[in-house]
Amino acid sequence: MTQNKxxxxxxxxxxxxxxxxxxxxxxxxxxxxxVNPEAKKVKELAPTVxxxxxxxxxxxxxxxxxxxxxxxxxxxxxFSQEDAFDLCDLLFKRDPxxxxxxxxxxxxxxxxxxxxxxxxxxxxxANHVRIKIVExxxxxxxxxxxxxxxxxxxERLAPNHTDVTALETEFNFSTPxxxxxxxxxxxxVLFQTDQLKMILDAxxxxxxx
Amino acid sequence: xxxxxxxxxYVMGDTANSRTVIKNLNDILEKEIxxxxxxxxxxxxxxxxxxxxxxxxxxxxxxKISPEPARRIIGDLSDRGRVMSGLDLTDEPKQLVxxxxxxxx
Numbered sequence: 001m002t003q004n005k006x007x008x009x010x011x012x013x014x015x016x017x018x019x020x021x022x023x024x025x026x027x028x029x030x031x032x033x034x035v036n037p038e039a040k041k042v043k044e045l046a047p048t049v050x051x052x053x054x055x056x057x058x059x060x061x062x063x064x065x066x067x068x069x070x071x072x073x074x075x076x077x078x079f080s081q082e083d084a085f086d087l088c089d090l091l092f093k094r095d096p097x098x099x100x101x102x103x104x105x106x107x108x109x110x111x112x113x114x115x116x117x118x119x120x121x122x123x124x125x126a127n128h129v130r131i132k133i134v135e136x137x138x139x140x141x142x143x144x145x146x147x148x149x150x151x152x153x154x155e156r157l158a159p160n161h162t163d164v165t166a167l168e169t170e171f172n173f174s175t176p177x178x179x180x181x182x183x184x185x186x187x188x189v190l191f192q193t194d195q196l197k198m199i200l201d202a203x204x205x206x207x208x209x
Numbered sequence: 210x211x212x213x214x215x216x217x218x219y220v221m222g223d224t225a226n227s228r229t230v231i232k233n234l235n236d237i238l239e240k241e242i243x244x245x246x247x248x249x250x251x252x253x254x255x256x257x258x259x260x261x262x263x264x265x266x267x268x269x270x271x272x273k274i275s276p277e278p279a280r281r282i283i284g285d286l287s288d289r290g291r292v293m294s295g296l297d298l299t300d301e302p303k304q305l306v307x308x309x310x311x312x313x314x
Contacts, residue, residue: 033221
């Protein structure tokens with residue numbers, strides 16, 4: 001099996017774990033749409049999900065989570081502001097369309113949601129590659145364009161902006177509680193290039209999943 | 210007489226991901242079991258009850274209802290060998306599915 005196919009299989013399982021954790025958090029059935037990840041150089045990145053066409057320039061909700069341990073990386077999970085409001089309605093069992101601005105409690109809940117999605121994803125990945133990956137506490141920003149968040153993230157990883165590779169995918173899900181609603185997010189995992197290579201090499205060594 | 214394949218494919222919305230999986234599956238079915246299958250494509254956004262009925266946790270999911278045993282395959286169905294194996298069209302080992310409709314990892 002090729003490295004890419006193995007990555008897709010591990011990604012699929014990690015998404016299912018994240019989805020199950022999310023279902024537990026919201027107490028509802030959650031269905032995740034599995035979109036295969038693509039490895040890209042940072043200069044090729046642009047949100048591919050159908051958020052606002054100007055998502056790079058306008059404020060969005062970004063959950064940001066540092067990953068340390070044997071590999072140094074960063075995760076960015078981006079939702080549109082409208083979806084962030086709807087997620088709060090979902091988390092607090094309010095009628096759809098109730099939330100118009102975020103309270104501190106709402107922000108805390110969204111941060112927890114990011115923690116759960118990203119944490120479950122990385123636990124699953126770490127189990128497969130058998131590399132110690134330590135996730136830190138997720139942080140939430142709601143007032144900055146994605147472009148700014150991406151720039152700052154890259155600076156933390158590689159101050160000269162070189163040798164950073166991203167796994168770009170989407171974390172899209174629906175729940176019958178919000179019939180017909182499709183929560184779309186842009187899920188970006190950034191690693192220093194040599195460390196992503198270490199993960200991909202480790203994937204190559206494990207049996208097919 | 211060969212038993213007809215009854216298949217259900219669950220997708221989420223009219224997205225590039227959904228269109229890709231429908232095309233991948235149609236290509237395989239038309240080549241391998243042309244005229245011997247019924248495929249029902251279900252959008253879980255339009256029909257969430259149908260997703261609950263079969264306890265769908267992820268899309269795309271393909272369920273083979275018959276011939277028995279029932280099986281399910283999750284993913285974009287781009288790996289032809291695994292799809293064929295999941296549908297019992299080859300003798301290859303089943304790495305993605307088992308007879309209890311669970312994903313084997």
